[in-house]
Amino acid sequence: RIAVDNIANVIHDGKIEEAGFKVMQLNAQTRTAGKIILDYYQQQISGKGDNIILLRFLSCQKKFVVLLDLCDECGDALQNTLKGKLGATAAAQIKSSKVVDETKSAYDDFLMDVKTLEKELEVLRGM
Numbered sequence: 060r061i062a063v064d065n066i067a068n069v070i071h072d073g074k075i076e077e078a079g080f081k082v083m084q085l086n087a088q089t090r091t092a093g094k095i096i097l098d099y100y101q102q103q104i105s106g107k108g109d110n111i112i113l114l115r116f117l118s119c120q121k122k123f124v125v126l127l128d129l130c131d132e133c134g135d136a137l138q139n140t141l142k143g144k145l146g147a148t149a150a151a152q153i154k155s156s157k158v159v160d161e162t163k164s165a166y167d168d169f170l171m172d173v174k175t176l177e178k179e180l181e182v183l184r185g186m
Contacts, residue, residue, distance in 0.1 A: 060166045062088070066133075067159045070152055078155070079137040086130045093123045096173060103180055112183060115176045122169040129162040 062085050069078040097120060104112050136158045140151035 060163070060170065063159060063163045063166055067156060067163070070137075070155050070159060073152065075137060075140050075152070075155070079134065079141060082130070082134045082137055086127075086134060089130055090127060093126070093169075097123060100173075100176055100180070107183060109183060112176065112179050115172065115179055119169065119172045119176055122165065122172050126162070126165040126169050129158065129165045133158045133162050 062081065066078050066081050066085065069081060097116075100116055100119065104116055107113075133155070136155045140155050143151075
């Protein structure tokens with residue numbers, strides 16, 4: 060999530076090429092970390108039979124897919140900016156910044172669900 064804030068700052072500074080490189084790194088790291096997190100929780104809930112926790116896990120999966128889509132969209136927006144497809148540089152920066160803001164929000168939503176899932180699992184383990 061910190062990397063997304065950094066990307067927003069780099070775009071604001073007009074360093075679109077650097078932002079594009081950082082988004083490529085972000086995409087790879089997000090995919091890997093998210094897969095590890097979701098695999099871990101899938102193992103934790105396996106066989107527990109708790110519908111609320113299962114629904115929370117499915118929500119995490121859905122939010123992770125949305126996050127990945129937005130990371131891809133962010134990369135596409137920056138590529139289009141570099142190719143001049145989004146118009147003038149200032150307008151392109153604004154459009155790219157909007158996608159980055161949506162990505163931040165998706166990260167926050169995903170992390171919030173993961174945190175809630177962890178708390179619910181802690182309660183279940185304590186039973």
